[in-house]
Amino acid sequence: xxxxxxxxxxxxxxxxxxxxxxxxxxxxxxxxxxxxxxxxxxxxxxxxxxxxxxxxxxxxxxxxxxxxxxxxxxxxxxxxxxxxxxxxxxxxxxxxxxxxxxxxxxxxxxxxxxxxxxxxxxxxxxxxxxxxxxx
Amino acid sequence: xxxxxxxxxxxxxxxxxxxxxxxxxxxxxxxxxxxxxxxxxxxxxxxxxxxxxxxxxxxxxxxxxxxxxxxxxxxxxxxxxxxxxxxxxxxxxxxxxxxxxxxxxxxxxxxxxxxxxxxxxxxxxxxxxxxxxxxxxxxxxxxxxxxxxxxxxxxxxxxxxxxxxxxxxxxxxxxxxxxxxxxxxxxxxxxxxxxxxxxxxxxxxxxxxxxxxxxxxxx
Amino acid sequence: xxxxxxxxxxxxxxxxxxxxxxxxxxxxxxxxxxxxxxxxxxxxxxxxxxxxxxxxxxxxxxxxxxxxxxxxxxxxxxxxxxxxxxxxxxxxxxxxxxxxxxxxxxxxxxxxxxxxxxxxxxxxxxxxxxxxxxxxxxxxxxxxxxxxxxxxxxxxxxxxxxxxxxxxxxxxxxxxxxxxxxxxxxxxxxxxxxxxxxxxxxxxxxxxxxxxxxxxxxxxxxxxxxxxxxxxxxxxxxxxxxxxxxxxxxxxxxxxxxxxxxxxxxxxxxxxxxxxxxxxxxxxxxxxxxxxxxxxxxxxxxxxxxxxxxxxxxxxxxxxxxxxxxxxxxxxxxxxxxxxxxxxxxxxxxxxxxxxxxxxxxxxxxxxxxxxxxxxxxxxxxxx
Numbered sequence: 116x117x118x119x120x121x122x123x124x125x126x127x128x129x130x131x132x133x134x135x136x137x138x139x140x141x142x143x144x145x146x147x148x149x150x151x152x153x154x155x156x157x158x159x160x161x162x163x164x165x166x167x168x169x170x171x172x173x174x175x176x177x178x179x180x181x182x183x184x185x186x187x188x189x190x191x192x193x194x195x196x197x198x199x200x201x202x203x204x205x206x207x208x209x210x211x212x213x214x215x216x217x218x219x220x221x222x223x224x225x226x227x228x229x230x231x232x233x234x235x236x237x238x239x240x241x242x243x244x245x246x247x248x249x250x
Numbered sequence: 251x252x253x254x255x256x257x258x259x260x261x262x263x264x265x266x267x268x269x270x271x272x273x274x275x276x277x278x279x280x281x282x283x284x285x286x287x288x289x290x291x292x293x294x295x296x297x298x299x300x301x302x303x304x305x306x307x308x309x310x311x312x313x314x315x316x317x318x319x320x321x322x323x324x325x326x327x328x329x330x331x332x333x334x335x336x337x338x339x340x341x342x343x344x345x346x347x348x349x350x351x352x353x354x355x356x357x358x359x360x361x362x363x364x365x366x367x368x369x370x371x372x373x374x375x376x377x378x379x380x381x382x383x384x385x386x387x388x389x390x391x392x393x394x395x396x397x398x399x400x401x402x403x404x405x406x407x408x409x410x411x412x413x414x415x416x417x418x419x420x421x422x423x424x425x426x427x428x429x430x431x432x433x434x435x436x437x438x439x440x441x442x443x444x445x446x447x448x449x450x451x452x453x454x455x456x457x458x459x460x461x462x463x464x465x466x467x468x469x
Numbered sequence: 470x471x472x473x474x475x476x477x478x479x480x481x482x483x484x485x486x487x488x489x490x491x492x493x494x495x496x497x498x499x500x501x502x503x504x505x506x507x508x509x510x511x512x513x514x515x516x517x518x519x520x521x522x523x524x525x526x527x528x529x530x531x532x533x534x535x536x537x538x539x540x541x542x543x544x545x546x547x548x549x550x551x552x553x554x555x556x557x558x559x560x561x562x563x564x565x566x567x568x569x570x571x572x573x574x575x576x577x578x579x580x581x582x583x584x585x586x587x588x589x590x591x592x593x594x595x596x597x598x599x600x601x602x603x604x605x606x607x608x609x610x611x612x613x614x615x616x617x618x619x620x621x622x623x624x625x626x627x628x629x630x631x632x633x634x635x636x637x638x639x640x641x642x643x644x645x646x647x648x649x650x651x652x653x654x655x656x657x658x659x660x661x662x663x664x665x666x667x668x669x670x671x672x673x674x675x676x677x678x679x680x681x682x683x684x685x686x687x688x689x690x691x692x693x694x695x696x697x698x699x700x701x702x703x704x705x706x707x708x709x710x711x712x713x714x715x716x717x718x719x720x721x722x723x724x725x726x727x728x729x730x731x732x733x734x735x736x737x738x739x740x741x742x743x744x745x746x747x748x749x750x751x752x753x754x755x756x757x758x759x760x761x762x763x764x765x766x767x768x769x770x771x772x773x774x775x776x777x778x779x780x781x782x783x784x785x786x787x788x789x790x791x792x793x794x795x796x797x798x799x800x801x802x803x804x805x806x807x808x809x810x811x812x813x814x815x816x817x818x819x820x821x822x823x824x825x826x827x828x829x830x831x832x833x834x835x836x837x838x839x840x841x842x843x844x845x846x847x848x849x850x851x852x853x
Contacts, residue, residue, distance in 0.1 A: 125491070
């Protein structure tokens with residue numbers, strides 16, 4: 116028996132803004148007007164005081180690697196050539212962070228300062244960021 | 251409220267997507283499909299939320315595709331049942347405690363919580379307990395001109411009824427299709443029997459019974 | 470010792486065929502409204518119980534987790550309840566356990582569904598409910614089981630399609646007064662009978678629409694409830710029952726398991742004659758006949774519901790108002806959210822907040838949901 120299905124997800128209130136930001140080559144976080152809490156990826160509601168979010172802000176694109184891993188296999192369990200380095204990047208003064216791929220020529224280190232490299236042709240997708248690279 | 255314009259597929263989009271998803275989209279012509287985009291657009295046209303801050307100016311859509319293959323083990327009871335079908339026999343089990351004939355068979359009785367290991371053979375004649383006329387396929391967009399008759403068949407001599415009401419407590423029964431009768435004439439209570447595939451075509455599947463057909467001279 | 474449990478607040482999103490928000494955002498909207506309704510904050514909540522349909526409808530694993538953040542469940546006990554189509558009322562039953570046990574004082578109960586994710590339709594995913602060994606090879610469609618059950622029910626009580634179609638007319642009409650409804654409409658029996666046949670005897674207008682939406686309720690213990698509101702609605706009884714998965718061995722004419730679940734709830738609530746003692750009925754109505762089929766079992770009298778329908782007694786101004794909300798047929802069917810919407814309707818009806826839908830002097834109500842291979846029953850009885 117097989118199941119094959121296709122899904123279409125609307126990015127919703129907050130992530131539509133985030134993806135639109137990526138299309139324009141910017142990182143967008145949500146900011147609570149009541150308690151100033153900022154988070155990326157942005158939410159439509161504040162995780163501290165649970166009020167709807169009105170404000171979205173462009174943040175500085177420089178962040179730091181919080182943790183990383185090197186994947187030697189791909190999604191099918193076969194050897195990945197070259198291996199892919201996954202990084203979780205946090206940004207100064209902003210809660211949350213982004214999971215993405217690291218420039219394959221860089222040797223990752225925790226605390227390393229990195230920035231996103233945007234593709235030339237962008238469509239409003241997380242893949243509009245090609246990868247993160249060292250500053 | 252401003253109308254949001256949902257994002258559209260673009261060649262760029264397909265380039266960025268994982269290969270299998272991009273292929274799926276092209277295979278099904280979804281890159282040219284506009285109906286859903288209009289659907290999302292009209293949903294943002296209407297009032298969609300009571301949270302004032304939640305205006306969406308530019309609704310972005312993303313896509314995902316999953317394909318999974320499953321191999322199910324038929325287990326102890328159904329393996330023997332399928333083996334029986336391959337040999338042109340409908341096999342069931344009988345609970346020695348409550349006397350019920352269990353088709354589809356199981357090796358436990360869920361009424362008595364006892365093991366069941368007595369196997370019985372049934373000729374497969376019975377009545378239509380209920381039926382329906384399916385004008386659509388598993389994919390509801392597929393429409394049949396002539397409906398498929400789908401029925402639950404209750405096997406002769408296995409029905410346990412409650413005298414005080416019309417409710418039947420238990421019957422050995424099976425879901426299958428019925429052919430050889432006009433959809434207008436099929437009815438609850440109609441007598442039917444299995445029509446088997448040729449022995450060399452049987453593989454040990456529920457489809458070894460090709461369909462159920464009315465018993466000649468039956469009401 | 471069992472604690473008394475009250476519903477003290479409710480909130481819901483619009484039910485729509487394609488809501489542009491994410492499931493997280495829908496959950497937040499419903500949860501925020503339910504807390505605003507009773508003047509509480511997320512920090513006042515001790516535990517969250519959530520419900521949503523199978524992961525296959527969204528295509529990602531353990532989708533219950535999306536409810537954690539927007540329901541404020543950070544650092545609190547959070548669970549996702551799943552009992553198929555019965556989930557919406559099942560989640561209220563589970564919420565009741567949390568408070569009745571004395572373990573929690575204030576519990577947020579939330580259910581949501583996003584049925585517009587699968588493209589082009591959720592229907593092909595529904596077929597995976599059938600047994601993979603002996604049923605799936607036949608190429609089934611989910612509507613088969615409804616059509617088979619409906620035909621058997623019609624046979625048992627000699628019911629006409631014309632009569633059953635009146636359920637759609639009634640519920641879609643009732644939904645005109647529901648501010649969040651997807652499909653409120655003035656239609657006729659003829660409209661139902663002339664709509665396309667999908668799997669006879671089921672026509673398109675016999676079926677509730679697939680939908681997106683979220684509903685949230687706040688439950689509180691007796692002590693807390695009295696501090697929070699002057700108009701608590703008490704959950705006086707709950708019941709749950711499952712029948713065998715071997716559905717071809719059962720008589721589909723009467724959902725005996727619904728009867729058993731209702732009896733559990735009535736016993737707990739001290740109800741001996743539901744026909745006399747219950748003012749508002751919200752049986753599960755994903756298909757027209759299902760309302761009657763379930764009402765038969767809630768009343769414990771096979772074949773009575775169609776008679777009451779024929780006499781006009783199930784109308785909002787009749788003696789036995791049934792689905793005054795508009796039900797799934799009228800308000801919409803975002804599966805788990807639709808079930809919880811019925812419990813929310815009891816809260817609004819019994820606390821006198823149902824607006825244009827208000828049934829006069831409603832004190833006692835019953836809500837019920839149903840699911841899977843015609844085998845799940847979940848029942849809640851409330852009293853003001």
